[in-house]
Amino acid sequence: MSRRKSKVKVVWRKLGKEKAWGQATIGENLIEIDPRLGAKRQLEVLCHEQVHLTFPGMTEAEVDRAGKDLAKLLWAENYRKVVLDPNAKPPRIT
Incomplete structure (x- = not known):
């Protein structure tokens, strides 16, 4: 049984x-991204x-x-970031 990884x-x-x-x-399972992109x-x-x-062992290349490749596929399939009102409750997807 695999150990559950902590949330990123x-x-x-x-x-x-x-x-x-x-x-x-x-x-720390932390990702930081510049919002100006x-x-x-x-x-x-x-x-x-x-x-x-x-995959921490992979080379930078x-x-x-x-x-x-992953981003290109997701973009082609119309995956986008949706910005919600900070006070809005996100929709529940079942």
């Missing part, structure tokens, strides 16, 4: 000092950083290719 936390903050679009902290680039960076967390 995604934080949106400006990463100008880090000179990065995103970064993943493997021990366009929607498609945000999806690509999110996929890229998640690949880092899921392998992670980059996997993140781009």
Whole structure:
């Protein structure tokens, strides 16, 4: 039986000092993404950083290719980020 992984936390903050679009902290299951990116680039960076967390042994080139391929597929299938009112309750999907 596999051990359940802890939930990944995604934080949106400006990463100008880090000179990065995103970064993943493997021990903390934390992904940070610069909110100034366009929607498609945000999806690509999110996929890229998640690949880092899921497969920490992959090279940067392998992670980059996997993140781009996954983001391209999701974008082509019309997956988009939906911004809700911060006080709104998200819809329940069953």
